[in-house]
Amino acid sequence: MRIGELASRAGCDVETVRFYERDGLLEAPARDPSGYRRYDRRHLQRVQFIRHCRSLDMPLAEIRRVLGFAATPDAACGHVDELLDGHIARVRERLEALRALEAQLVALRSRCDGDASHTCAILESFQCDAALHGAACGGGAAATKRVAADDAAQSSTPRT
Numbered sequence: 001m002r003i004g005e006l007a008s009r010a011g012c013d014v015e016t017v018r019f020y021e022r023d024g025l026l027e028a029p030a031r032d033p034s035g036y037r038r039y040d041r042r043h044l045q046r047v048q049f050i051r052h053c054r055s056l057d058m059p060l061a062e063i064r065r066v067l068g069f070a071a072t073p074d075a076a077c078g079h080v081d082e083l084l085d086g087h088i089a090r091v092r093e094r095l096e097a098l099r100a101l102e103a104q105l106v107a108l109r110s111r112c113d114g115d116a117s118h119t120c121a122i123l124e125s126f127q128c129d130a131a132l133h134g135a136a137c138g139g140g141a142a143a144t145k146r147v148a149a150d151d152a153a154q155s156s157t158p159r160t
Helices: 003-010 014-022 041-055 060-071 077-109 121-126 130-136 140-156
Strands: none
Touching (some): 003 041, 060 077, 077 121
């Protein structure tokens, strides 16, 4: 099958398949005489495996490790358990951060009294000094670094 068919059957974009191939997650396919890539069933299974891991919010580095573990199944169970335990811990941290964010947004929303005769309290809050906002949000420098790291990861990883 060609790349478009593989992408369609795997439920992703052609660019995602190319990215996985470039990144070494997907083995390079054979090429036909006209130079077109020719993917087979194992390529489809690999892309589906990667997409399933991505649906579990696993970063590509973890997926690469899981693929390595899959290549040596006799020694993999303990390593996979450790990897998954770490992933679960990070998910729990994010859930806690999302609950805190929800509370901040609810508190911010409660500032609006609906009276258009004065400046919107929510907009004033958005325009406050950045240092005060970071401190008020409980994040400060650590949150700024996390946001920057998340932004960098999202810009370099195609959406799947």
